[in-house]
Amino acid sequence: xxxxxxxxxLMYIELLVxxxxxxxxxxxxxxxxxxxIRSRFNASVAEVGYLDKWQRCVLAVCLxxxxxxxxxxxxxxxxxxxxxxxxxxxxxxxxxxx
Numbered sequence: 724x725x726x727x728x729x730x731x732x733l734m735y736i737e738l739l740v741x742x743x744x745x746x747x748x749x750x751x752x753x754x755x756x757x758x759x760i761r762s763r764f765n766a767s768v769a770e771v772g773y774l775d776k777w778q779r780c781v782l783a784v785c786l787x788x789x790x791x792x793x794x795x796x797x798x799x800x801x802x803x804x805x806x807x808x809x810x811x812x813x814x815x816x817x818x819x820x821x
Contacts, residue, residue, distance in 0.1 A: 730791045731821040734784040739812040
């Protein structure tokens with residue numbers, strides 16, 4: 724059997740969507756960020772918290788790879804991408820390794 728190394732990191736990103744006036748507005752603004760994360764980092768992204776709140780959101784972002792340094796670099800870039808989002812504010816980011 725071939726020995727393989729696998730690293731998994733999970734990020735929880737809590738966001739404020741201050742200009743959303745409805746769930747549709749919130750989902751439209753959050754959808755763009757989710758798609759950018761998915762396409763740039765080949766990550767799994769799901770909205771997992773505050774599903775019924777207009778102006779709050781929690782995204783779960785999961786990255787899997789065999790190079791921990793690359794995953795660390797990508798999580799740093801994901802944080803920067805979230806900070807650059809014009810219509811969203813970061814309330815909290817947590818990261819754990821599985």
